[in-house]
Amino acid sequence: MALNFHQLHIFYTVADKGSFSAAAVALHMTQPAVTMQVQSLEDYFGTKLFQRSTKRIELTEAGRTLLPYAKQSIDLIRETDAAMSKFTSQLKGRLQLGASLTIGEYILPRLLGSFGQEYPHISISMKVMNTTQIMDEIFSHHLNFGLIEAPVSHPDLHIEPVMNDELVLIAHRGHPLASRESVLLEEAMSYPLVLREQGSGTRQVMEDQLRRKNLDPDKLNIVMELGSTGAVKSAVEAGLGMSIVSLSSIKHEVALELINVVPLSDVTFSREFFSIYLKSALLPISAVTFLTFLRERDLKQWL
Template sequence: MDQQLQVFVTVAEKKNFTRAAEKLHMTQPAVSQYIRQLEEEIGTRLLERTNKYVRLNKAGEIVYHHAKEILGIYTKMQHLVDDLIHQTKGSLSIGASFTFGEYVLPQLIAQLRHTYPDIQASVLIGNTAKIADLVMAHQLDIGIVEGAFEGKQLKERKFAKDAMYIIASANHVLVKQEKVTQADLEKEMWIIREQGSGTREATISMLQDIGISPKEQMTFSSTQSIKQAVEAGLGITLLSKWAVQKELKAGDLKIIFVQGLPFYRSFSIITRSPFQTKALEVFVTLLENNDLYQSYYS
């Protein structure tokens, strides 16, 4: 069944029997046979086929969703068994929210690669909600997120702190102002992240903490686009200092110093399986003992 599911998932993702066969190093008739066998076992057709495309029908969408989860569990099981007799190696799927994934994680992956060259790490970056969902579905071995998320079956452990500041363009009037008041901040356009983002959650918490309610807000779906909007003078924002290090150094962006800031939030490790492969174990140790950021327990 696991081979049938692997073939089915590959066909669904490639949307083509020929391309799926090439990826799986199989013949096209063999791929077609696996799909027929799976459809017979499930009891219904799972794919719509034409000369131009292959796509999932409603039943196929259900099978695809659960097949991804089953294959993720199977892979993790195989790695755990392999760890009993082999050195630290194998695949490691890492998910991270944007701030950590874009500005901190690359250096950690480089360290991991240097120390454990036989670990094949793959990285997916998304907002906190998306990463939590993929860890829940066994499609990621570990997630690194900030902010709150739903998922009672997930194990969460805080491991690092993140300092966040109000950021503006270099020539913004509030940058040069000696004292910035609540009224000053309320008049500004605030550039914030989308729903499900840990940075958005931090921004809302910060605004509540300092007691202001901005009159105007604009939503962007990435930290990079927010930085560009702020640099262009569109408004102000709250961002991790990690995310604006280069711009601050270059003088393109500036910190608006406000009483009560920086705002601190925590980075958390989330996992679902109670078991850890050796690859995951050494990566978690690297996360918890690294000096790139401030430890949550310091």
């Protein structure tokens, strides 16, 4: 019997999760299958890797010795996939990802066209949903990875910034501030506002910046909260109030002179978009290729 990477990956996941059952869930395997692979690895080395009891498992001295090598092997496979992904123009496969609203509605459709030209044999399935839904889909193994607008913290997720975005203040063309060369943030925030709902990535970035400028988000004159950027833009076009949205989401409306961007003189709103996927997962080469595409290309033309 030869040592194989699959067994090392399973061993590392069991050690990381602290139980065979948790590792089985993370690996999308049955618990007996996980146990069998670990036993095969123990047979190969001729020693026990875990001390098993009814309540918990612990690494043996041999297991503790093997653990860093198993991690190195996982890291090396991931690095190998990333390095080779740029040469896989004939790659075939299915890319399944989730994207939060701004990314999925306004950014990915632009860059997926270019990606599809370079990798025409990769079919793409994208779900546009909020961050919580994306995480649920990843944990249930329905999605390989997701792209989200605000950072999250979870011990089982790998989180990596992949692109930058700018938020801008927008107003109806007839708004008192619409033709100003610049305004102060405090003055702009005194006018009626139409905003995304609480918890959205856009709203979070805006409120964080307000607090840094010693402005209380709870004192804003919010006349309407809406669940999508498209609805916010429509409300601004109708003259219901100003808003702060992603610059990438308003190119069409600005070109048609439906709304104006109002420059702020004392603040900029910038943020990062993040990729998230399970730490225990080895992404399919189609997903690795797409993430490499995001990391290594100049994405400004699509933002």
